[in-house]
Amino acid sequence: MNRSSNRFLLVCIAISLLFTAIGAQMVRIQNLPGAQRILDIAENYMGINQMVYPERGMILDAKGRLLAGNETVYEVGLDLPSIRQAETVATVVSTVLGLDYNDVMKTIRNEDGKLKYAVLNNFVDKDKVAQFEALIEEYKTRDLQDGETRPDLTGLIITPYNKRSYPENALASNVLGFYSFKDRTNGLGYFGVEETYNDLLAGTPKQVYMSYDPQKIQNLEEIPPGATVVLTIDREIQSMAERILDQAVETQEAKSGTIIISNPEDGSIMAMATTPRLDPNQYWTYGDIFPGATPFNRAVSQTYETGSVFKVLTLAAALDAGAIEYDSVFNDTGEITVGGITVNNWNDGAWGPQTMTGCMQHSLNVCLTWMALQLRADRFYDYMRAFGLDRNTGIDLGSEAHWPMKVPGSANWTESDLATNSFGQGISNTPIQMITAISALANEGKMMAPHVVKAMIIDGKQYEVNPVVIGNPISAKTAEEVTRMLSVSLEEESSTALVDGYSVAGKTGTAEIPTPGGYLWGVYNLSFVGWGPVEDPKYMVYLWLEAPEIGMWASEVMAPIFSQVVDELVVMLNLPPDIPVREDEWAGGW
Amino acid sequence: MKNSYLQAYRQAPWRQQVQWIGTFMVVLVALAAVAGVYLSLSGRAASTGRRIQVLEYEIDRLSLQIADTNTRLAQVSSARSLYERLNSLEMAEYDPINALYVKVPGYEAKTTVVLAPAPSVQAGNQNPAILPEFTSSLLDWLRVQLAENRASDGRQSP
Numbered sequence: 001m002n003r004s005s006n007r008f009l010l011v012c013i014a015i016s017l018l019f020t021a022i023g024a025q026m027v028r029i030q031n032l033p034g035a036q037r038i039l040d041i042a043e044n045y046m047g048i049n050q051m052v053y054p055e056r057g058m059i060l061d062a063k064g065r066l067l068a069g070n071e072t073v074y075e076v077g078l079d080l081p082s083i084r085q086a087e088t089v090a091t092v093v094s095t096v097l098g099l100d101y102n103d104v105m106k107t108i109r110n111e112d113g114k115l116k117y118a119v120l121n122n123f124v125d126k127d128k129v130a131q132f133e134a135l136i137e138e139y140k141t142r143d144l145q146d147g148e149t150r151p152d153l154t155g156l157i158i159t160p161y162n163k164r165s166y167p168e169n170a171l172a173s174n175v176l177g178f179y180s181f182k183d184r185t186n187g188l189g190y191f192g193v194e195e196t197y198n199d200l201l202a203g204t205p206k207q208v209y210m211s212y213d214p215q216k217i218q219n220l221e222e223i224p225p226g227a228t229v230v231l232t233i234d235r236e237i238q239s240m241a242e243r244i245l246d247q248a249v250e251t252q253e254a255k256s257g258t259i260i261i262s263n264p265e266d267g268s269i270m271a272m273a274t275t276p277r278l279d280p281n282q283y284w285t286y287g288d289i290f291p292g293a294t295p296f297n298r299a300v301s302q303t304y305e306t307g308s309v310f311k312v313l314t315l316a317a318a319l320d321a322g323a324i325e326y327d328s329v330f331n332d333t334g335e336i337t338v339g340g341i342t343v344n345n346w347n348d349g350a351w352g353p354q355t356m357t358g359c360m361q362h363s364l365n366v367c368l369t370w371m372a373l374q375l376r377a378d379r380f381y382d383y384m385r386a387f388g389l390d391r392n393t394g395i396d397l398g399s400e401a402h403w404p405m406k407v408p409g410s411a412n413w414t415e416s417d418l419a420t421n422s423f424g425q426g427i428s429n430t431p432i433q434m435i436t437a438i439s440a441l442a443n444e445g446k447m448m449a450p451h452v453v454k455a456m457i458i459d460g461k462q463y464e465v466n467p468v469v470i471g472n473p474i475s476a477k478t479a480e481e482v483t484r485m486l487s488v489s490l491e492e493e494s495s496t497a498l499v500d501g502y503s504v505a506g507k508t509g510t511a512e513i514p515t516p517g518g519y520l521w522g523v524y525n526l527s528f529v530g531w532g533p534v535e536d537p538k539y540m541v542y543l544w545l546e547a548p549e550i551g552m553w554a555s556e557v558m559a560p561i562f563s564q565v566v567d568e569l570v571v572m573l574n575l576p577p578d579i580p581v582r583e584d585e586w587a588g589g590w
Numbered sequence: 591m592k593n594s595y596l597q598a599y600r601q602a603p604w605r606q607q608v609q610w611i612g613t614f615m616v617v618l619v620a621l622a623a624v625a626g627v628y629l630s631l632s633g634r635a636a637s638t639g640r641r642i643q644v645l646e647y648e649i650d651r652l653s654l655q656i657a658d659t660n661t662r663l664a665q666v667s668s669a670r671s672l673y674e675r676l677n678s679l680e681m682a683e684y685d686p687i688n689a690l691y692v693k694v695p696g697y698e699a700k701t702t703v704v705l706a707p708a709p710s711v712q713a714g715n716q717n718p719a720i721l722p723e724f725t726s727s728l729l730d731w732l733r734v735q736l737a738e739n740r741a742s743d744g745r746q747s748p
């Protein structure tokens with residue numbers, strides 16, 4: 001009994017010693033100098049720590065149509081240790097992707113042994129991936145001849161990912177901007193909505209640890225996509241504006257062109273077309289399309305002397321301040337001297353007694369200078385500041401610019417500036433500044449913040465962008481009076497601007513172009529601003545053709561373009577006719 | 591006398607061995623049962639985890655596919671594509687000069703796009719364009735950082 005107990009005890013001790021030794025060895029191994037390195041290697045097999053970039057948010061037009069989205073492209077790479085048939089892989093990859101066979105073989109040989117994974121090509125399209133998939137399937141099911149080895153593409157890794165895509169190509173590209181998608185980790189939005197809303201569209205990238213251990217799978221984080229941005233831009237209206245603009249620039253051989261169509265009631269921009277335009281799917285052609293200092297979006301980035309379209313602001317200011325009455329009469333002698341310079345009319349003629357409507361109708365520089373003098377310089381510039389002409393409008397697009405306005409007290413301001421400024425010379429503004437200021441005339445004196453974003457969808461919730469009043473430069477009564485006067489004057493000044501069945505108000509502008517050596521001779525900037533219906537304006541259109549070589553007068557060139565735009569616009573906006581259609585002019589049938 | 595008394599109540603050695611072995615076996619079976627249950631549960635959990643992993647990959651794949659399909663749909667219905675199709679079908683564009691406005695009783699054109707529900711009133715007061723860095727206090731920031739660090743400590747492998 002005692003002997004067997006001793007044997008039992010000995011066995012227990014031996015086993016205990018064995019396990020103690022094993023334990024001690026485990027502790028020793030874990031504290032070896034290279035233990036941490038082994039732990040680090042082991043960690044590679046436990047999971048992966050990587051930055052996850054959310055899907056970039058979509059950009060939609062006002063009716064929910066996609067203007068910027070994402071499409072799937074592929075990364076083709078090689079998992080070098082797992083390649084079984086180097087020649088087969090190299091042949092297939094070089095044939096499908098058009099790579100050099102020897103280069104691929106060199107990558108596969110991995111002579112320095114440092115690489116585990118090699119990227120062969122990025123942004124590979126679906127068609128090429130389909131070719132790979134077809135070959136893989138064919139190799140699997142191929143009937144082999146005696147002695148033939150089954151081809152094997154093991155090691156070929158095809159990884160899908162998102163690439164920014166603009167399905168409308170160049171349409172509205174001056175508003176959208178572009179995203180530098182070729183840089184997969186540090187891509188950025190440039191110009192337009194892509195730049196202004198880059199942070200919202202991009203979402204928040206997160207460093208995520210993804211464990212290979214299925215027990216820890218619940219720790220995987222959700223990465224919400226970037227915000228979806230809904231624009232006020234309407235694809236159909238934008239398309240129409242671009243089509244008409246391109247035609248006009250081509251036929252008039254203009255240096256560039258701009259059309260803005262907005263809703264004066266809330267400041268939303270329905271279309272903003274400029275030339276040139278870039279296909280954002282090929283943004284790397286930017287340098288060729290916009291050489292030198294060419295602005296990406298002239299509507300917000302390029303100032304110019306607007307000429308007679310500016311007169312509507314001078315008229316509104318003078319009427320609102322009580323410096324003139326709408327039925328005041330001015331006797332036009334054909335010239336007026338202010339600050340040592342003599343101002344003449346566009347035709348150097350004297351037009352005799354003119355009502356204020358007549359001054360606008362004949363676009364008389366002398367009359368407008370007289371209005372500014374009646375108003376006085378301090379009040380004139382106070383009104384121009386109230387119209388926002390001395391600052392950016394704050395539109396939600398990148399690269400907005402403005403030209404500093406000279407005012408009394410400025411070092412380079414002279415009295416003659418008041419005269420020239422009154423009819424839009426010697427003062428430079430962007431088209432977006434002009435349409436924002438003039439929208440007060442079509443919106444009961446209230447100036448609305450121009451904007452291109454209608455709503456944002458963030459985390460499944462739609463946030464609407466509310467219209468913002470940014471100024472109230474004139475009274476509702478003045479706005480109404482000026483609109484009526486410009487409606488009447490347009491009928492006489494530019495009857496080709498009229499639209500059958502629809503009342504419109506507007507003004508042409510033919511402006512001289514300044515250069516360091518003085519104003520150019522025989523080349524002008526042609527503009528037009530118009531809105532309607534007169535009783536309750538729903539749209540405002542601003543047109544600008546830069547230095548056209550064919551036409552010379554805005555009344556001849558721009559008025560028909562305005563009419564063409566509005567003809568199509570009223571149909572797209574479902575606006576009913578507000579004045580009787582003259583039966584002799586209507587070409588349709590009942 | 592005392593020895594004979596103790597000896598009278600002592601278990602037989604073979605019986606003691608059987609008792610020891612029996613006790614050991616009971617403990618062993620209990621441990622095996624617990625290990626078995628643990629193995630079964632962890633196996634099922636791992637299997638479920640693996641299925642979740644597969645589903646996560648599937649979600650990623652479908653997200654890519656949805657985005658891609660939306661874009662391709664937009665490409666084939668883009669203004670230029672529709673214009674080209676119109677021409678290939680030998681259809682004429684409408685002439686706005688000839689358009690006749692007809693009021694259809696009861697018809698209201700769609701004016702707004704609602705792609706998602708509006709936020710709650712409370713959320714509506716927050717401007718989504720302003721990053722939290724501009725609205726939260728230093729104390730809020732510290733609290734968030736501490737919470738994130740705690741969560742991160744529990745998640746990261748050594």
